[in-house]
Amino acid sequence: MNPAKYNSVTAEVADELKRIVGEKFVIFKDDEKLEPYSRDEIPGTEYRAMPEVVVRPGTAEEIALIMNLANREMIPVTPRGAGSGLSGGAVPVFGGIVVSMDRMNEIIEVDKENMMITVEAGVVSNEINERLKDDGLFYAGYPMSLETCFIGGNVAENAGGGKAVKYGVTSRYVLGLEVVTPTGEIVQLGGKRIKDVTGYNILQLMVGSEGTLGFFTKIILKLMPLPKYQVDLLCLFNTSREAIDVVPRIMTEGGVIPTSIEFMDKLAVKTTCDYLNETLPYENAGAMLLISVDGSDKARLEEEYELIGEFCEKAGATEVYVADNPTTSERIWKIRRNIAEACSLITPRQCGEDIVVPPASIPVMISEFDKICGKFDVTIPCFGHAGDGNLHARIVSNPDWTDEYWHDILPKILVELYALTKKLGGTLSGEHGIGCKRKKYIGHVVSEVYINLMRAVKNAFDPNHILNPGKIFD
Amino acid sequence: MRIIVPIKQVPETKSVRMDESTGTVIREGVESIINPLDLYAIELALQIKEKLGGEVVALTMGPPKALEALKEAVAMGVDEARLVSDRVFGGSDTWATSDALSEAIRKIGNFDLIICGERATDGDTGQVGPGIAAFLDIPVLSYVNKLAEINDDECVVHRLIERGEDVSSCGYPLLLTVVKEVSDPRLPTLRGKKKAKNLDIPVWGEKDLGLDASLLGLKGSPTRVAKIFRPKVTRECEMTVANDHTSIEAACANVAEFLTRRNLI
Numbered sequence: 001m002n003p004a005k006y007n008s009v010t011a012e013v014a015d016e017l018k019r020i021v022g023e024k025f026v027i028f029k030d031d032e033k034l035e036p037y038s039r040d041e042i043p044g045t046e047y048r049a050m051p052e053v054v055v056r057p058g059t060a061e062e063i064a065l066i067m068n069l070a071n072r073e074m075i076p077v078t079p080r081g082a083g084s085g086l087s088g089g090a091v092p093v094f095g096g097i098v099v100s101m102d103r104m105n106e107i108i109e110v111d112k113e114n115m116m117i118t119v120e121a122g123v124v125s126n127e128i129n130e131r132l133k134d135d136g137l138f139y140a141g142y143p144m145s146l147e148t149c150f151i152g153g154n155v156a157e158n159a160g161g162g163k164a165v166k167y168g169v170t171s172r173y174v175l176g177l178e179v180v181t182p183t184g185e186i187v188q189l190g191g192k193r194i195k196d197v198t199g200y201n202i203l204q205l206m207v208g209s210e211g212t213l214g215f216f217t218k219i220i221l222k223l224m225p226l227p228k229y230q231v232d233l234l235c236l237f238n239t240s241r242e243a244i245d246v247v248p249r250i251m252t253e254g255g256v257i258p259t260s261i262e263f264m265d266k267l268a269v270k271t272t273c274d275y276l277n278e279t280l281p282y283e284n285a286g287a288m289l290l291i292s293v294d295g296s297d298k299a300r301l302e303e304e305y306e307l308i309g310e311f312c313e314k315a316g317a318t319e320v321y322v323a324d325n326p327t328t329s330e331r332i333w334k335i336r337r338n339i340a341e342a343c344s345l346i347t348p349r350q351c352g353e354d355i356v357v358p359p360a361s362i363p364v365m366i367s368e369f370d371k372i373c374g375k376f377d378v379t380i381p382c383f384g385h386a387g388d389g390n391l392h393a394r395i396v397s398n399p400d401w402t403d404e405y406w407h408d409i410l411p412k413i414l415v416e417l418y419a420l421t422k423k424l425g426g427t428l429s430g431e432h433g434i435g436c437k438r439k440k441y442i443g444h445v446v447s448e449v450y451i452n453l454m455r456a457v458k459n460a461f462d463p464n465h466i467l468n469p470g471k472i473f474d
Numbered sequence: 475m476r477i478i479v480p481i482k483q484v485p486e487t488k489s490v491r492m493d494e495s496t497g498t499v500i501r502e503g504v505e506s507i508i509n510p511l512d513l514y515a516i517e518l519a520l521q522i523k524e525k526l527g528g529e530v531v532a533l534t535m536g537p538p539k540a541l542e543a544l545k546e547a548v549a550m551g552v553d554e555a556r557l558v559s560d561r562v563f564g565g566s567d568t569w570a571t572s573d574a575l576s577e578a579i580r581k582i583g584n585f586d587l588i589i590c591g592e593r594a595t596d597g598d599t600g601q602v603g604p605g606i607a608a609f610l611d612i613p614v615l616s617y618v619n620k621l622a623e624i625n626d627d628e629c630v631v632h633r634l635i636e637r638g639e640d641v642s643s644c645g646y647p648l649l650l651t652v653v654k655e656v657s658d659p660r661l662p663t664l665r666g667k668k669k670a671k672n673l674d675i676p677v678w679g680e681k682d683l684g685l686d687a688s689l690l691g692l693k694g695s696p697t698r699v700a701k702i703f704r705p706k707v708t709r710e711c712e713m714t715v716a717n718d719h720t721s722i723e724a725a726c727a728n729v730a731e732f733l734t735r736r737n738l739i
Contacts, residue, residue: 234661279658302671309664321661322549325507326486328661 006094006469007074009052017055017097020065025103027054037098040085041145041340044348046407047088047437051078051098058103060178060186060217067184067215070097070466077182078468079211081121081153084145086340086352087435089157089210093470101152104217107131114192115223116175121152121216128221138226140167142260143431144337152216158208160431162260162336163292165387167224169431171207176220179206182213182462192220205457210433211468213461227294230259231305232329234321235312236285240265240366240382242316243287247386248360250291254311256304261387262290263362268339268383268394275342278335285318289386290336339383340392349397349406351414355421356430359389368420369393376413390430393417411440418444434472442473475528475626477519477587479552480575480606481512483536483543484596492702508543511591513550513659514652519589520551521657522624529553531582535563535574538677545670549662556582560679565692568597572605574690577683579610586646587629592617592653603651612647619655 014028027033031050039048052075057063070077076096083090092098105122112135117128126146128139143149143161153159155177160169176190190196190203206213237243240263247261264272269282282288291308295301309320323329340352357365369380377398384391395413397406418428418441427445428438443451451473458465486505493500508516519530532547534540535558544555558578566574579588588610590603600616607614620632622641630643634653680690688694712732716725733739 233664280661306664306668313664320664322664322667323661325546326505327507327510331661 005074006076006096009075009096013069013073013075014053016069017053017066020069021055021057021062025056025058028052036083037080037100038091040083040088040090041344042086042088042437043344043350043352047091047435049091049093050095051092052095054098054100056100056103060180060215063099063180063215063217064184064186066097066099067180067182067466071183071464074464075466076469077466079152079156079215081150081156082124082145082148084149085153085157085433085435086354086437087157087210087429087433088437089433089435089468089471090153091436093436099215101150101215104152105150108218110135110137111192112137115225116192116220117223118176118218118220119151121150121155121219123151125149125151125154132223133226136226137223139221139223140173141170142167144340146337151219151221155207155216155219156209156211157431157433160385160388160390162262162333162385164385164390164431165261166257166259166294171204173222174203174207174219175222176218177203177206177216178218179214180217182464182467186217187214190220194222208433210435210471212458212471213467225296228296229298229301229324230292230294230329231301232323232332233289233291233305233309233312234280234323234332235289235291235309235317236282236319236321237288237312237315237317238286240287241363243289244363244366244386246289246312246315246317247362249315250308250311251359251387254308256293256308258308258387259292259294260290260385262336262383263386263391264288264290264336264339264383265381267379267381268343269335271346271381272335272339272342275345276334276338278331280335281319289317290332336383339381343381343394343396347397347399349401349403351395351410352432353393353395353414353417354390354429354432355393355417355426356388356390357421357424357426359387361424361426362386362389362391365391365421365424365426372413372416372420375416376409378413385430388430389426414441415444421445436470439470439472439474475522475526475587476585477522477528477530477589478533478579478582478585479512479515479519479530479547479589480533480579480602481516481543481547481591482509482534482594482596482602483507483540484509484594492704506539506542508546509591509594509596511593511595511652511654513591514654514657515589515591515650516547516550516552517657517659518621518650518652519587520660522587522621523553526624526626528586531556531585533558533575533578533582535559535566535571535578541675541677544675545667545673546662548670548673549666550660551663551666555673555675557675557677558679558683559677560690562680562687562690565695566690567695567697568599568601568605569696570690570694572602572609573694574683574685575602576606576609577685578678579606581678581683586648588612588647588649590649590651592651600651603649607649610647610649612649613644614649614651615642615644616651618650618652621656 018026038050076094078092080090080100101122104120106120108118142163143159265287293304379396382393491500530552532552532555593600617634618631619634623630628645632639714725714728716722
């Protein structure tokens with residue numbers, strides 16, 4: 001992808017975009033209004049780029065016309081959901097057109113008979129379950145940004161989130177997509193079918209394609225019966241090591257698959273509690289686990305949480321708190337969901353990582369972090385969906401360093417971190433995606449053959465490299 | 475120090491819906507929790523017990539389901555609990571509730587302090603705490619936002635009043651109603667949950683309390699809910715627009731004038 005081959009957005013192109021979507025849904029030549037579309041939620045300013053024009057279409061047909069125009073004029077197009085991503089996926093690295101999906105925010109249909117829901121890409125993820133709760137159904141996706149992120153972004157990144165231990169990631173629930181291809185055609189993939197082997201599974205190729213293979217204009221999601229009860233345990237441990245050692249054993253020895261097992265080390269908890277004015281007695285805890293169980297049989301759930309709680313106590317938990325109503329539960333989960341935002345305020349010189357290893361390797365990985373901290377003199381507040389092997393390690397700069405030194409040393413730290421991850425059978429990103437942020441490191445964990453296959457797929461979908469160029473691989 | 479904490483089980487606020495035709499809260503299928511403001515009372519009681527020793531007893535009046543609220547209080551660290559539950563108590567207003575609870579407190583006996591939440595999030599009256607004190611004929615300090623000092627003879631508290639705080643001291647027996655600034659409620663523990671599960675909570679009915687039947691429930695309630703409705707918002711919003719640096723001055727002046735007119739700045 002050679003940036004030189006792209007053309008700029010001229011006034012004529014902007015006018016044509018206005019004719020397609022309507023004048024008030026185009027932002028052009030207004031830097032103040034364009035700026036919010038230049039970034040996602042990666043801390044710092046490194047992964048930012050200004051779009052030349054922002055377009056807010058209302059239909060798939062409008063997006064198809066935009067793509068026709070972009071191919072004709074050779075202007076790059078970057079799709080954008082809520083901008084809550086953490087890999088630069090929505091950042092228009094070559095400028096051009098940003099297509100914001102925020103107007104396409106309708107829940108089109110709740111199909112109770114089939115237990116499916118059809119939504120547009122701009123629906124805020126949390127709204128799906130708000131809409132479903134009276135029907136006794138739920139969508140199992142639970143990204144930590146659910147109050148703001150769009151379902152389209154969840155599909156594009158194949159979001160994981162807090163409930164993946166039990167329910168798996170987004171791909172498991174995507175049954176159908178209406179897609180606008182990079183060349184401006186509209187195609188239906190999958191449908192309201194639990195089984196479907198009609199040719200290649202292009203549907204699942206789309207899930208996690210980070211906006212490089214098409215726009216999702218309709219999404220059909222599989223729903224499940226809403227568990228009547230959920231209980232959350234917040235377990236305090238003296239050390240990270242003690243806490244993390246328990247994680248795989250809850251399932252292998254405890255015999256229960258919890259809905260979530262979230263790990264938070266002391267630094268992550270302290271930073272977030274201060275940020276939220278939360279007064280949990282975290283001072284004496286070196287780490288915490290947030291473990292949730294859900295189900296519709298109250299007595300059985302009680303047995304399960306007691307079992308897990310006692311197991312944690314035996315493994316060294318100094319206190320186990322129990323939240324079995326929505327108010328207390330929200331108090332606990334709010335801490336977990338706000339860690340990323342709270343940590344981002346410490347310093348702009350930090351790098352949020354999203355590594356994933358086989359679940360049983362989590363304890364080893366955590367002890368390797370200590371070595372990296374020692375060797376490079378950084379701190380790594382660490383939290384994440386430990387139950388599924390996914391850890392959000394934040395590499396935070398030594399406050400005495402200069403920006404130059406930080407930019408110089410960070411790649412070295414990352415290379416070492418990724419090498420360790422790979423050695424344990426892990427990879428770069430569990431749920432945030434590669435985007436432009438991790439692109440230069442993808443070769444550290446996958447082979448050239450793999451990258452070439454991806455290039456071939458990209459070329460087949462998008463011969464002009466118009467859609468979200470500069471992402472995942474070069 | 476023996477402390478009694480009267481609490482109430484209320485519908486979880488987020489899921490509350492009203493039946494406007496009957497004027498009642500729809501309780502079916504709605505999760506019930508301890509009245510959030512009562513959690514501050516429980517926490518304060520536990521802190522006092524940790525400091526001075528003694529015992530904390532939680533008390534509630536309600537249907538058998540209200541045992542859940544008491545068990546949650548026990549899971550937080552309360553030592554004992556009592557439930558006042560009988561069909562004849564149904565429909566009690568704040569008067570009848572205060573009456574029944576004060577009788578239950580007499581039956582528990584031998585207390586130094588009663589601590590109540592400021593009010594319940596469902597009824598929102600804030601009358602039951604002071605009502606209990608009236609029936610028991612003991613002093614009450616309401617809207618307590620800080621416990622400055624406490625010993626076995628008296629306590630000194632700060633109260634939030636309209637134009638500031640007042641500081642009062644009082645001996646026992648005494649009833650406090652507390653606002654949320656008074657404490658940060660702790661979370662229930664697994665130990666507490668297990669204790670609560672096995673704890674036998676006495677349930678007292680009309681006969682146990684020896685109350686006059688004509689003073690109970692709906693019959694004993696001098697007040698009635700005449701109508702319940704969602705009030706129309708009558709505030710009028712004034713918009714002032716600042717689009718760029720040329721209009722910002724005028725917009726700021728508008729805001730300042732608006733606030734000055736209302737004696738707010």
